[in-house]
Amino acid sequence: MENIKLTQYSHGAGCGCKISPAVLDEILNKQAHQQEFKQLLVGNHSNDDAAVYDMGNGTATISTTDFFMPIVDDPEDFGGIASVNAISDVYAMGGSPLMAIAILGWPVNKIPSYVAAKVLDGSRRACAEAGIPLAGGHSIDSPEPIFGLAVTGTVDIRNLKKNDTAQEGDYLFLTKKLGIGIITTAQKKGIVQEAHLAEARQSMLTLNRIGEKLGTFPYVHALTDVTGFGLLGHLTEMCEGSRLSAEINFEEIPRFDFLDEYVAQKSMPGGTQRNWDSYGSKISEISDYQRSILADPQTSGGLLLAVSEDKVEEFHQKMLANGFDLQPFGRMVPRRAKIVEVS
Numbered sequence: 416m417e418n419i420k421l422t423q424y425s426h427g428a429g430c431g432c433k434i435s436p437a438v439l440d441e442i443l444n445k446q447a448h449q450q451e452f453k454q455l456l457v458g459n460h461s462n463d464d465a466a467v468y469d470m471g472n473g474t475a476t477i478s479t480t481d482f483f484m485p486i487v488d489d490p491e492d493f494g495g496i497a498s499v500n501a502i503s504d505v506y507a508m509g510g511s512p513l514m515a516i517a518i519l520g521w522p523v524n525k526i527p528s529y530v531a532a533k534v535l536d537g538s539r540r541a542c543a544e545a546g547i548p549l550a551g552g553h554s555i556d557s558p559e560p561i562f563g564l565a566v567t568g569t570v571d572i573r574n575l576k577k578n579d580t581a582q583e584g585d586y587l588f589l590t591k592k593l594g595i596g597i598i599t600t601a602q603k604k605g606i607v608q609e610a611h612l613a614e615a616r617q618s619m620l621t622l623n624r625i626g627e628k629l630g631t632f633p634y635v636h637a638l639t640d641v642t643g644f645g646l647l648g649h650l651t652e653m654c655e656g657s658r659l660s661a662e663i664n665f666e667e668i669p670r671f672d673f674l675d676e677y678v679a680q681k682s683m684p685g686g687t688q689r690n691w692d693s694y695g696s697k698i699s700e701i702s703d704y705q706r707s708i709l710a711d712p713q714t715s716g717g718l719l720l721a722v723s724e725d726k727v728e729e730f731h732q733k734m735l736a737n738g739f740d741l742q743p744f745g746r747m748v749p750r751r752a753k754i755v756e757v758s
Contacts, residue, residue, distance in 0.1 A: 662744060
């Protein structure tokens with residue numbers, strides 16, 4: 416295979432391609448009034464990860480889609496990361512994925528078709544790891560390479576998790592480290608160390624399968640995944656939906672320990688500033704360095720969860736048993752002038 420660098424064919428990368436929160440709000444708020452469906456448990460009325468439809472027998476169907484332009488150069492890794500990222504939306508609802516169909520846009524006159532086949536190979540591998548088939552899909556000729564999935568899942572309604580149901584006093588946890596946007600931008604600029612890129616790649620390729628188990632923990636009050644809007648964006652959605660604020664300790668937030676050198680070289684994606692422009696007024700005063708981490712767009716990021724304050728130790732032990740040594744980095748507090756206060 417010739418040395419084709421997929422990231423050089425796209426103007427954005429991964430979930431950094433997302434339309435900014437402010438623009439997205441404008442688009443959705445200007446929609447005509449939609450018909451109400453009693454069976455639709457989660458839809459456009461909230462900023463959640465997937466739609467959820469009550470099947471009438473105690474279970475619900477989860478439906479979601481996610482796609483983006485290349486976040487890495489290797490086509491199989493691109494297909495795998497895009498697939499893990501899309502499947503994550505089902506896990507973020509506490510559900511189990513059932514099947515996926517592919518969404519492929521390909522510049523057929525610029526990049527050979529066998530490279531697109533490698534993207535699909537990576538997707539099939541990720542789907543197989545999740546225990547689901549890649550059952551079909553749709554493709555178009557597009558100016559830039561695009562790939563993702565539409566995923567269908569299921570959940571016992573008793574285990575359904577949403578992002579707007581946090582409670583006062585809940586402790587906040589995150590299952591993956593921050594900094595994906597910084598590292599992948601460093602790759603695109605040609606300054607990344609291979610070991611650092613490998614660690615970020617492995618994080619993006621790791622399924623958020625633990626979300627299925629978190630759905631069975633009644634003391635996990637709210638759950639979402641952290642993607643293109645950065646930690647602050649998705650935490651703001653959780654706070655606003657729950658009518659609360661959050662206090663977070665920057666030093667306790669999990670992040671890659673090699674980010675400083677890339678931040679010093681201004682290796683930040685454009686999505687960071689777009690994110691901050693959208694919700695920065697809702698956040699307490701923070702340093703430029705903190706902003707570069709907390710507003711950094713994540714691709715296939717971790718799960719953000721709010722856990723009852725009286726169950727933190729039980730939660731910690733159960734997570735240890737599942738291979739996660741998680742420490743709280745903040746708490747949900749009564750509504751304040753700033754949605755998120757960073758110390």
